[in-house]
Amino acid sequence: MSQISLAQVKKNLSGTWAKESDLSETYVFAFTSDTQWSCTRKNGQGERKFRLAYDKAGEKLWWGESYFLDPVELNTKPAKAQWYRASDRAQKKAAFLWRKTAEATAAELRAIEALARVPSKVVTKGTGKSDVARGAKGVGKSDVAATPKWVPAPRAAGAVGPAAGERAEVGKSTRGRGAGSTWPLPEVVVDLEQMLVIYKPPYWKCELPAADTLDDPPQADRKRDNPFLLRWVKEAVKDIDAELYKEDFNPAISGTGFGPLSHRIDQETSGLLLVAKTKGAQRHLKAQFHKTEVSKRYICLVRGKVAKAKGVIDARIRTIRTDAMSRSEVSSSGEWAETTYQVVATYHGSGVEHHNAYSLLACDITTGRTHQIRVHMAHIGHPLVADDKYLSEAQLQEDRASVCPRLFLHSYRLCFCDINGKHMQVLCPIPDDLRLALANLGASDPSRPSSDSLFGENSWQRELVRPEVLQWRPGTRLLRRVASLVQDFGRSWASDAEGAEG
Numbered sequence: 001m002s003q004i005s006l007a008q009v010k011k012n013l014s015g016t017w018a019k020e021s022d023l024s025e026t027y028v029f030a031f032t033s034d035t036q037w038s039c040t041r042k043n044g045q046g047e048r049k050f051r052l053a054y055d056k057a058g059e060k061l062w063w064g065e066s067y068f069l070d071p072v073e074l075n076t077k078p079a080k081a082q083w084y085r086a087s088d089r090a091q092k093k094a095a096f097l098w099r100k101t102a103e104a105t106a107a108e109l110r111a112i113e114a115l116a117r118v119p120s121k122v123v124t125k126g127t128g129k130s131d132v133a134r135g136a137k138g139v140g141k142s143d144v145a146a147t148p149k150w151v152p153a154p155r156a157a158g159a160v161g162p163a164a165g166e167r168a169e170v171g172k173s174t175r176g177r178g179a180g181s182t183w184p185l186p187e188v189v190v191d192l193e194q195m196l197v198i199y200k201p202p203y204w205k206c207e208l209p210a211a212d213t214l215d216d217p218p219q220a221d222r223k224r225d226n227p228f229l230l231r232w233v234k235e236a237v238k239d240i241d242a243e244l245y246k247e248d249f250n251p252a253i254s255g256t257g258f259g260p261l262s263h264r265i266d267q268e269t270s271g272l273l274l275v276a277k278t279k280g281a282q283r284h285l286k287a288q289f290h291k292t293e294v295s296k297r298y299i300c301l302v303r304g305k306v307a308k309a310k311g312v313i314d315a316r317i318r319t320i321r322t323d324a325m326s327r328s329e330v331s332s333s334g335e336w337a338e339t340t341y342q343v344v345a346t347y348h349g350s351g352v353e354h355h356n357a358y359s360l361l362a363c364d365i366t367t368g369r370t371h372q373i374r375v376h377m378a379h380i381g382h383p384l385v386a387d388d389k390y391l392s393e394a395q396l397q398e399d400r401a402s403v404c405p406r407l408f409l410h411s412y413r414l415c416f417c418d419i420n421g422k423h424m425q426v427l428c429p430i431p432d433d434l435r436l437a438l439a440n441l442g443a444s445d446p447s448r449p450s451s452d453s454l455f456g457e458n459s460w461q462r463e464l465v466r467p468e469v470l471q472w473r474p475g476t477r478l479l480r481r482v483a484s485l486v487q488d489f490g491r492s493w494a495s496d497a498e499g500a501e502g
Contacts, residue, residue, distance in 0.1 A: 003059065003072045003075075004059065004071055004072050004075050006054075006056065008075065009054070009061075009071040009074075009075075010029075010031050011104075012071065012074050012075060012078055013029045013061075013071075013074070013081075014029060014103075014104035015028075015100055015101075015102050015103045015104040016028055016100070016101050016102035017081060017098040017099065017100055017101065018098065018099050018100075018101045019096065019097075019098060019099075020096070020097035020098060020099050021096070021097075021393075022043075023099070023101065024043060024044065025041065025042070025043040025044075026041070026042050026043075026101070027039050027040070027041050027042075027098065028040050028042075029052075036051070036052075036053060036054075037051075037052045037053075037054060037061075038050060038051050038052060039052055039063075050063065050064070050401060059071055059072055063083065063397075063401065064400055064401040064405060066085060066086050066386075066396075066397075066400035066401070066405055066406075067083045067084065067085060067086065067095060067397070067400075068083070068084055068086060069081055069082065069083050069084070070082070070084070070091060073091070078100070079099065079100045080097065080098070080099060080100070081097065081098035081099075081100070082094035082097055082098075083095050083096050083097070083098070085388065087203070087267070095393065096393050096397075183201065183203055183204065183227050184201035184202070184203075184474075184475075185201065185232070186198055186199055186200055186201060186204060186229060186232050186233075186236075187199045187474065187475075187477070188236065188237070189272065189426060189428065189472050190424075190426055190472075192418050192419070192424070193418065193419055193420070194276070194277050194278045194280065194281035194284075194418075194419045195262075195274065195275065195276050195277055195281045195284075195285065195418065195419060196237065196274075196275050196277065197272055197273070197274055197275070197414060197426045198233070198272070198273050198275055199270075199271070199272060199273075199428055199474055200229055200265060200269075200270060200271060200272075200273050201270055201431070201474070202267075202268050202269065202270045202406050202407075202431075202433070203227065203267060203268060203406075204227050204228070204229040204232075204267070205227065205228050205229060205267050206229055206230075206257060206258060206261055206264035206265065206267075206273070207228065207230075207258055207264075208228075208230060208245075208258040208259050209228040209230065209231060214230065214231065214234065214245060215231075215234070216231060229261070229273075230245070230258065230259050230260070230261070233259075233260060233261075233275060237275070237277070239277055240260050240275075240276075240277045241260075241277065241278050241279055243279060244259055244260040244276060244277075244278075244279065244282060245259045245260065246259075249279075249282075257273070257274075260275050260276050260277070260282070261273060261274075261275055262274040262275065262276055262282060262285040262286065262289065263289060263294075263296075263368060265411055266371065266374075266407065266409070268388070268406045268407040268409070269407060269409045269410065269411065270409075270410045270411070270431055270434075270474075271298070271410045271411025271412060271428055272411050272412070272413070272414045272426055272428045273411075274294075274414065274416060280419070281419055284417075284419055285416065288416055288417060289368065292366050292367065293416070293417070294414070294415065294416045295364065295413070295414070295415035295416075296364070296365050296368065296411060296413075296414060297362060297363065297364050297411070297412060297413035297414075297454075298362070298363045298365070298373055298409060298410060298411050298412065299344070299360065299361070299362055299363075299409075299410050299412050299430060299434075299464060300360075300361050300363060300373060300377070300384050300385075300408055300409045300410070301358055301359070301360050301361075301384065301385045301403075301404065301408035301434075301437070301438070302358065302359050302361060302377050302382040302383060302384055302385065303357075303358060303382055303383055303384075303385060303395075303399075304357055304358070304359065304381065304382050305346055305357045305359060305448060306341075306343050306346070306359040306361065306382055306449070307449075308343075308449065309342065309343050309449030310340070310341060310342040310343065310449075311340075311341055312338065312339070312340050312341075313338070313339045313340075313341070313376040313377075313379065313380060314336075314337075314338050315330045315337060315376060315379055316330065316331060316332060316333070316334035316335060316336055316337060317329070317330060317331070317334045317335060317337040317369040317370070317371075317372060317375055317376075318330075318331035318333055318334030318335070319334075319369065319370040319371075326370055326371075327371075327389060328369065328370045328371045328372075328374075328375045329375065330375060330376075330379045334369075335367070335369060336367060337365075337367045337369040337372050337375075337376065338365070338366040338367055339363055339364070339365050339366075339372060339373055339376045339377075340363065340364040340365075340366070340455075341361045341362065341363045341364075341377075342361065342362050342363075342454060342455060343359055343360070343361055343448070343449045344360040344361060344362055344454070344460050344464075345359070345360045345444035345445075345448075346358070346359050346360070346444055346445045346448035346449070347359075347360070347438075347441040347442065347443075347444055347445065348441075348442070348445060358385065358403070358441060359382065359448075360438070360444075361377075362454050362455070362460065364455065371389065371390075373409065374387055374389065374390050374407075374409070375390065378390040383395075384407060384408060384409055385399050385403050385404050385407075385408040385437075386399040386400050386403065386404045386405070386406055386407050386408055387399075387407055388407065403437060403440075403441070404433070404434065404437040405433070406433070408434060408437065410428075410430050410431065410434055411428070412427060412428050412429065412430060412463065412464060413425065413426070413427050413428070413463070414426045427463055427467070427471070427472075428472070428473065428474065429463065429464050429465065429467050429471075429473040429474075430464050430465065431473075431474045431475070432474070432475070435465070469483045470483055470484060470487075
């Protein structure tokens with residue numbers, strides 16, 4: 001049963017709100033239906049309207065894909081609105097605060113009460129989806145944030161891994177948002193002798209879960225706030241040495257991984273990870289990392305126009321760790337860190353008001369310091385889009401509402417030697433959510449520094465955006481299987497036809 005009525009939620013939100021850290025920045029809500037609302041912001045830069053979405057079942061008000069407000073909490077403290085990051089479902093620390101500076105007028109309250117008495121209308125126009133379900137069209141093109149949407153597919157009991165054809169649709173969020181919601185699933189990319197390469201979707205944590213929860217089923221983990229990658233690995237890959245899951249065997253010192261993971265990437269970062277199946281393979285991979293023989297290449301979107309077509313950032317990084325967080329900074333007392341980058345494309349960001357240019361970069365990291373690319377790019381004045389650690393709160397809000405709902409960073413290539421010394425190169429083209437963010441920025445600027453190839457090796461279009469049909473990429477298992485069958489059928493048909501003619 002709901003703890004608060006819809007009419008009361010609207011009443012509590014009505015009036016004028018101001019940002020706690022800057023009272024000159026004000027916000028006013030408007031309610032067009034039971035679930036689709038908007039908020040108008042006014043500050044020194046002018047006025048802007050954002051679309052919000054109210055999740056009645058979960059009793060959460062969502063701002064874009066990244067922040068939510070708890071109306072039940074607001075009911076107990078009506079003059080204080082606390083917005084939380086999407087990952088903070090336990091509501092431990094508010095990302096930013098609002099203070100109510102003016103109550104709604106009597107006329108405004110009467111309008112809210114009248115709206116509550118009118119049945120909500122849903123216009124489908126033959127699509128089978130309501131306007132609320134469709135949400136904003138074109139992140140970055142509209143002056144509103146996209147309405148979050150999630151429709152989890154039914155899963156068979158005990159299922160592990162993606163169902164046949166399961167794939168995150170472009171423009172649809174698969175982030176957990178209440179009962180029944182699911183996270184995108186990891187996948188095995190390459191299964192080798194004594195080791196494998198897996199794809200980590202965004203939002204999965206590389207840390208070891210508590211020892212007494214490691215054997216929890218991954219289905220339950222998909223509905224948690226922070227799903228642990230190792231739970232999925234343990235369930236999906238049965239031939240991993242149990243000793244590797246003990247924390248004292250691989251406790252993640254510096255850039256190494258936890259348990260069987262030979263390294264790790266940040267929670268919101270997607271991409272490739274090396275996993276050891278045996279202690280021998282773990283030692284073999286660690287030796288390569290120690291000698292900087294593993295090549296890790298990333299793609300990222302940064303703020304601003306990067307002037308040089310390519311460059312090397314050689315700046316030492318110091319990491320500060322506490323129980324609550326890890327944060328890195330460029331410091332002469334830090335450890336050596338080197339990042340080589342190349343500009344892939346530059347975008348004007350048409351329709352995005354807060355920042356008029358973005359650069360898409362490919363980055364090779366010789367070392368693997370915590371948040372290395374994020375810190376190095378911020379150091380040269382081009383922080384990553386939607387970076388929740390190295391952007392100001394205002395910049396973060398703008399990026400996640402208008403450009404990309406999560407950190408734009410993807411590990412797309414790994415080069416290493418397998419247990420027999422054979423050189424391996426594994427590719428992972430960018431996933432759909434990042435493809436959509438780029439598409440909504442429009443065409444790239446042909447006059448800016450760019451290159452058809454990446455570091456003089458391969459076409460970036462082929463590696464990142466338009467791979468061969470049968471090449472692995474996130475969520476394409478069914479597509480590749482169909483393509484393979486069609487290809488085999490074509491060869492079989494040609495052979496039969498030749499035999500018939502003979």
